[in-house]
Amino acid sequence: MYKIMHFFIVLTFYYIYPNQHYPFSLDPLGYSFNALEPYIDATTMEVHYTGHHDGYVKNLNDALKDYPELQHYTLGQLLTMLDKIPGIIRTTVQNNAGGHQNHTFFWRCMTPKMNKPSNKFLKTIKKHFRSFENFKNQFNEAAKKIFGSGWAWLCFDPGKNRLVIISTSNQNSPITDLLIPLLGLDVWEHAYYLKHKNKRASYIDAWWNVVDWSFVEENYIKAASIKSKA
Numbered sequence: 001m002y003k004i005m006h007f008f009i010v011l012t013f014y015y016i017y018p019n020q021h022y023p024f025s026l027d028p029l030g031y032s033f034n035a036l037e038p039y040i041d042a043t044t045m046e047v048h049y050t051g052h053h054d055g056y057v058k059n060l061n062d063a064l065k066d067y068p069e070l071q072h073y074t075l076g077q078l079l080t081m082l083d084k085i086p087g088i089i090r091t092t093v094q095n096n097a098g099g100h101q102n103h104t105f106f107w108r109c110m111t112p113k114m115n116k117p118s119n120k121f122l123k124t125i126k127k128h129f130r131s132f133e134n135f136k137n138q139f140n141e142a143a144k145k146i147f148g149s150g151w152a153w154l155c156f157d158p159g160k161n162r163l164v165i166i167s168t169s170n171q172n173s174p175i176t177d178l179l180i181p182l183l184g185l186d187v188w189e190h191a192y193y194l195k196h197k198n199k200r201a202s203y204i205d206a207w208w209n210v211v212d213w214s215f216v217e218e219n220y221i222k223a224a225s226i227k228s229k230a
């Protein structure tokens with residue numbers, strides 16, 4: 001059962017990001033650094049993308065350069081087989097493959113073209129969380145209470161066939177726990193400190209304005225359809 005589930009999650013991930021192999025590289029951002037102003041400021045976006053995210057990519061490639069046997073794996077495969085990565089590079093791969101996956105995903109979760117969840121997807125959210133407000137409150141709570149650096153997520157749990165809100169520490173990815181991310185929020189201080197200083201809650205409030213609900217729904221449709229074939 002675990003192996004079948006594992007296979008389908010990796011397949012889902014591969015379907016969402018088909019081109020991610022060693023040597024890994026930064027995808028184009030898809031909008032300009034200032035496109036999410038005033039909610040996310042241009043300086044934060046530039047430092048986050050060209051500094052932090054690029055750093056994870058470089059560190060991941062460095063870690064894998066002497067391991068040709070690992071170089072044909074996708075990010076999704078690396079993140080779901082951490083126990084098979086040699087101990088000497090395992091933590092580096094976990095942190096930097098996670099950092100690369102999480103940030104690639106995060107940029108796609110945001111858009112300058114403001115939009116709302118479709119009625120169809122709202123129904124799905126209400127089915128799992130009673131109301132949209134309740135969903136948002138639960139997500140906000142998960143994001144606010146992360147101690148130190150980490151991420152808040154809305155995921156599809158293919159084992160339970162339902163939506164779940166979780167948080168991960170550092171750059172850990174939900175994929176490692178066999179959960180398929182639909183929406184992710186970076187709450188590392190580097191994501192908000194320049195504009196919001198220590199006020200994480202004000203960053204979270206601002207961020208909701210730039211969520212790309214069409215991307216979230218697309219992820220849900222992919223995850224749920226692959227699950228239904230499993």
Ligand code: MN3
Pocket residue numbers: 048052103186188190191
């Ligand atoms: Mn970050």
